[in-house]
Amino acid sequence: xxxxxxxxxxxxxxxxxxxxxxxxxxxxxxxxxxxxxxxxxxxxxxxxxxxxxxxxxxxxxxxxxxxxxxxxxxxxxxxxxxxxxxxxxxxxxxxxxxxxxxxxxxxxxxxxxxxxxxxxxxxxxxxxxxxxxxxxxxxxxxxxxxxxxxxxxxxxxxxxxxxxxxxxxxxxxxxxxxxxxxxxxxxxxxxxxxxxxxxxxxxxxxxxxxxxxxxxxxxxxxxxxxxxxxxxxxxxxxxxxxxxxxxxxxxxxxxxxxxxxxxxxxxxxxxxxxxxxxxxxxxxxxxxxxxxxxxxxxxxxxxxxxxxxxxxxxxxxxxxxxxxxxxxxxxxxxxxxxxxxxxxxxxxxxxxxxxxxxxxxxxxxxxxxxxxxxxxxxxxxxxxxxxxxx
Amino acid sequence: xxxxxxxxxxxxxxxxxxxxxxxxxxxxxxxxxxxxxxxxxxxxxxxxxxxxxxxxxxxxxxxxxxxxxxxxxxxxxxxxxxxxxxxxxxxxxxxxxxxxxxxxxxxxxxxxxxxxxxxxxxxxxxxxxxxxxxxxxxxxxxxxxxxxxxxxxxxxxxxxxxxxxxxxxxxxxxxxxxxxxxxxxxxxxxxxxxxxxxxxxxxxxxxxxxxxxxxxxxxxxxxxxxxxxxxxxxxxxxxxxxxxxxxxxxxxxxxxxxxxxxxxxxxxxxxxxxxxxxxxxxxxxxxxxxxxxxxxxxxxxxxxxxxxxxxxxxxxxxxxxxxxxxxxxxxxxxxxxxxxxxxxxxxxxxxxxxxxxxxxxxxxxxxxxxxxxxxxxxxxxxxxxxxxxx
DNA sequence: GAACTTCGTTTACTGCCTAAACAAACTGGA
DNA sequence: TCCAGTTTGTTTAGGCAGTAAACGAAGTTC
Numbered sequence: 159x160x161x162x163x164x165x166x167x168x169x170x171x172x173x174x175x176x177x178x179x180x181x182x183x184x185x186x187x188x189x190x191x192x193x194x195x196x197x198x199x200x201x202x203x204x205x206x207x208x209x210x211x212x213x214x215x216x217x218x219x220x221x222x223x224x225x226x227x228x229x230x231x232x233x234x235x236x237x238x239x240x241x242x243x244x245x246x247x248x249x250x251x252x253x254x255x256x257x258x259x260x261x262x263x264x265x266x267x268x269x270x271x272x273x274x275x276x277x278x279x280x281x282x283x284x285x286x287x288x289x290x291x292x293x294x295x296x297x298x299x300x301x302x303x304x305x306x307x308x309x310x311x312x313x314x315x316x317x318x319x320x321x322x323x324x325x326x327x328x329x330x331x332x333x334x335x336x337x338x339x340x341x342x343x344x345x346x347x348x349x350x351x352x353x354x355x356x357x358x359x360x361x362x363x364x365x366x367x368x369x370x371x372x373x374x375x376x377x378x379x380x381x382x383x384x385x386x387x388x389x390x391x392x393x394x395x396x397x398x399x400x401x402x403x404x405x406x407x408x409x410x411x412x413x414x415x416x417x418x419x420x421x422x423x424x425x426x427x428x429x430x431x432x433x434x435x436x437x438x439x440x441x442x443x444x445x446x447x448x449x450x451x452x453x454x455x456x457x458x459x460x461x462x463x464x465x466x467x468x469x470x471x472x473x474x475x476x477x478x479x480x481x482x483x484x485x486x487x488x489x490x491x492x493x494x495x496x497x498x499x500x501x502x503x504x505x506x507x508x509x510x511x512x513x514x515x516x517x518x519x520x521x522x523x524x525x526x527x528x529x530x531x532x533x534x535x536x537x538x539x540x541x542x543x544x545x546x547x548x
Numbered sequence: 549x550x551x552x553x554x555x556x557x558x559x560x561x562x563x564x565x566x567x568x569x570x571x572x573x574x575x576x577x578x579x580x581x582x583x584x585x586x587x588x589x590x591x592x593x594x595x596x597x598x599x600x601x602x603x604x605x606x607x608x609x610x611x612x613x614x615x616x617x618x619x620x621x622x623x624x625x626x627x628x629x630x631x632x633x634x635x636x637x638x639x640x641x642x643x644x645x646x647x648x649x650x651x652x653x654x655x656x657x658x659x660x661x662x663x664x665x666x667x668x669x670x671x672x673x674x675x676x677x678x679x680x681x682x683x684x685x686x687x688x689x690x691x692x693x694x695x696x697x698x699x700x701x702x703x704x705x706x707x708x709x710x711x712x713x714x715x716x717x718x719x720x721x722x723x724x725x726x727x728x729x730x731x732x733x734x735x736x737x738x739x740x741x742x743x744x745x746x747x748x749x750x751x752x753x754x755x756x757x758x759x760x761x762x763x764x765x766x767x768x769x770x771x772x773x774x775x776x777x778x779x780x781x782x783x784x785x786x787x788x789x790x791x792x793x794x795x796x797x798x799x800x801x802x803x804x805x806x807x808x809x810x811x812x813x814x815x816x817x818x819x820x821x822x823x824x825x826x827x828x829x830x831x832x833x834x835x836x837x838x839x840x841x842x843x844x845x846x847x848x849x850x851x852x853x854x855x856x857x858x859x860x861x862x863x864x865x866x867x868x869x870x871x872x873x874x875x876x877x878x879x880x881x882x883x884x885x886x887x888x889x890x891x892x893x894x895x896x897x898x899x900x901x902x903x904x905x906x907x908x909x910x911x912x913x914x915x916x917x918x919x920x921x922x923x924x925x926x927x928x929x930x931x932x933x934x935x936x937x938x
Numbered sequence: 939g940a941a942c943t944t945c946g947t948t949t950a951c952t953g954c955c956t957a958a959a960c961a962a963a964c965t966g967g968a
Numbered sequence: 969t970c971c972a973g974t975t976t977g978t979t980t981a982g983g984c985a986g987t988a989a990a991c992g993a994a995g996t997t998c
Contacts, residue, residue, distance in 0.1 A: 205946090405796075480782060507806040581976075596977060597955095620976040
């Protein structure tokens with residue numbers, strides 16, 4: 159019979175304590191064995207022994223002596239961020255962006271390609287070519303490429319299969335399996351908004367914040383929900399369809415079946431559609447230029463979209479009571495002209511209890527939230543495994 | 549320096565394994581030591597030793613021999629549900645309902661009192677009197693009254709302070725501290741909807757289901773969100789104000805500051821208000837009687853409210869992608885006339901991916917969801933402590 | 939340069955789990 | 969009725985991880 163649960167034994171203790179030591183070094187920079195012992199409560203002897211294992215595994219390095227505190231100089235330990243490299247991909251509708259990062263998520267190389275023919279076969283071909291190019295750029299290292307993370311514009315299930323990608327016009331694709339077969343490393347596939355949420359959580363505006371909602375405002379509206387510092391996925395593995403939260407009971411019909419969906423009023427598409435009706439340019443960059451020039455009609459349009467954006471965000475705030483809401487993706491470029499209207503709508507529409515703590519931010523990483531988040535998936539998978547082997 | 553985290557040592561192993569053994573017995577009814585060993589993967593010797601501790605602590609009992617499987621007869625072990633008793637209170641606007649339960653949550657005694665003068669001082673006085681009466685009903689037991697759980701109609705922070713209880717017209721009350729000082733046992737205070745969600749999760753329609761949303765439809769609409777089998781509370785400890793999710797961008801103004809709040813269209817209040825406008829009786833029970841008699845106008849009114857209820861639920865489904873949505877509290881009495889319209893609205897307004905798994909249910913425990921849930925808080929606090937002392 | 943600190947390792951020991959042996963209790967077939 | 973085979977639960981010997989305390993090495997301070 160298979161063990162029905164994880165029981166406590168010596169191996170488990172060692173894993174737990176190894177993880178504690180490892181995470182200390184990872185998060186709190188150069189530390190001596192003595193400092194780790196004091197911080198963690200573990201005995202000095204224990205720390206020494208575990209550190210030895212981590213050094214053997216090339217995950218931690220001695221980087222020389224530190225300052226003395228009135229006695230023998232400590233030997234400082236640092237996480238070896240170059241023990242391996244991760245690849246992050248943001249698969250857009252008409253572009254592929256890729257990064258090569260070290261194990262701390264620092265970008266080593268970044269590339270962007272335009273997507274020539276976005277049909278399935280040539281799309282996949284181009285994707286693997288791009289990954290090949292990034293792999294070729296990786297320096298020599300003990301663990302090599304530790305994994306690949308990919309953010310895609312569509313709904314992905316928990317096995318890494320794209321179920322539905324309306325703007326790519328791809329059908330059901332088991333992308334994780336496909337890429338794993340090609341490259342023989344762990345692959346994580348997730349929705350672009352979830353990847354973006356992770357990116358901002360780890361490297362951007364959401365660092366250190368427990369409850370964060372990332373709103374990706376592009377062609378549609380996608381969302382990544384982080385609760386207790388972890389990505390929340392619903393029962394079937396794909397929640398966060400907040401773009402289809404209805405804000406008008408008898409509103410415009412949406413292709414999803416609902417009426418009055420938020421993304422029909424507050425996305426880039428909605429903006430451009432309104433612009434068209436009013437005889438304004440139907441291009442985001444041109445509208446931004448026009449706003450910059452002070453055109454009153456453009457400014458009013460941005461304010462109106464901002465109000466709708468704020469109305470949806472207010473709903474999100476009343477539901478999740480998050481610490482921050484981060485607005486990302488293409489629309490974050492127009493933050494200057496949206497900010498005020500968004501804030502005003504949120505202030506008006508949320509309960510005062512929520513408002514006190516909550517802040518609205520725009521993405522720190524701009525259009526790189528998703529690639530960075532995708533790379534983080536790969537790093538996290540690797541480090542999770544390491545912690546359980548250590 | 550205080551230990552910054554839980555490190556792994558022998559004590560921890562023992563706690564973990566004791567919890568495994570204890571939970572096995574708790575959840576899987578009478579079990580022999582041999583069966584526990586096989587299920588858990590723990591060695592027979594280990595199980596024997598841990599069971600001894602649990603028997604010494606009066607938490608587990610030997611209930612005699614079981615059926616032989618061709619060898620020595622096993623000694624069956626059972627959780628001692630009478631090792632202590634818990635008290636659950638549902639503090640309503642004009643009533644106090646209380647239960648005394650054993651440690652499995654079985655109701656031993658149940659009482660209901662009408663709330664005579666709901667001002668703060670006499671309200672608290674009556675509350676303590678009611679608790680006193682329930683305590684007097686508890687049989688002799690090793691642990692006595694292990695705790696008190698109270699569900700209240702208002703917003704409660706994580707320290708058990710009522711911040712805002714509009715219908716009680718109480719101000720800020722540190723209820724947890726007050727009751728703990730009186731009775732010297734652990735006290736848990738939570739919102740009525742959260743308590744109801746817990747009640748249905750443990751003893752009602754949501755048993756064994758990971759992601760459950762409980763919608764308490766009464767004077768207003770409150771919600772309790774259970775994700776991964778645990779109550780989700782947002783950043784500040786009070787989320788779930790889904791009653792104030794807006795479903796109309798330019799809808800009726802709400803006292804919360806927002807416009808078009810769901811509870812303005814789908815609560816009992818909304819029902820009665822509409823009934824009044826149409827010259828129908830302004831009492832839920834009378835409307836139900838009228839619906840039972842087949843009155844077409846009443847049926848249409850229920851259908852209309854059901855549609856609004858469904859529209860809000862559809863939003864919830866698109867956001868959380870839960871396994872079930874449970875409609876509880878007073879409006880669940882009218883389930884027969886709401887059900888169809890709710891289901892229809894949800895079917896129309898949700899993404900097909902979500903719809904496949906998701907079911908809409910009405911509360912199993914009817915108006916007892918909250919008391920039962922409140923009692924569960926007390927039980928859970930006690931068992932949590934037990935598991936860590938083992 | 940002597941006394942005091944601090945760092946990290948070595949040594950002796952404790953506690954918990956495990957495998958294996960074992961005694962007790964039961965079944966079933968000859 | 970008796971004995972071989974099974975199952976249960978305890979006892980015994982051993983391994984492994986963490987701890988405390990002692991210790992040597994390396995610094996600092998006056």
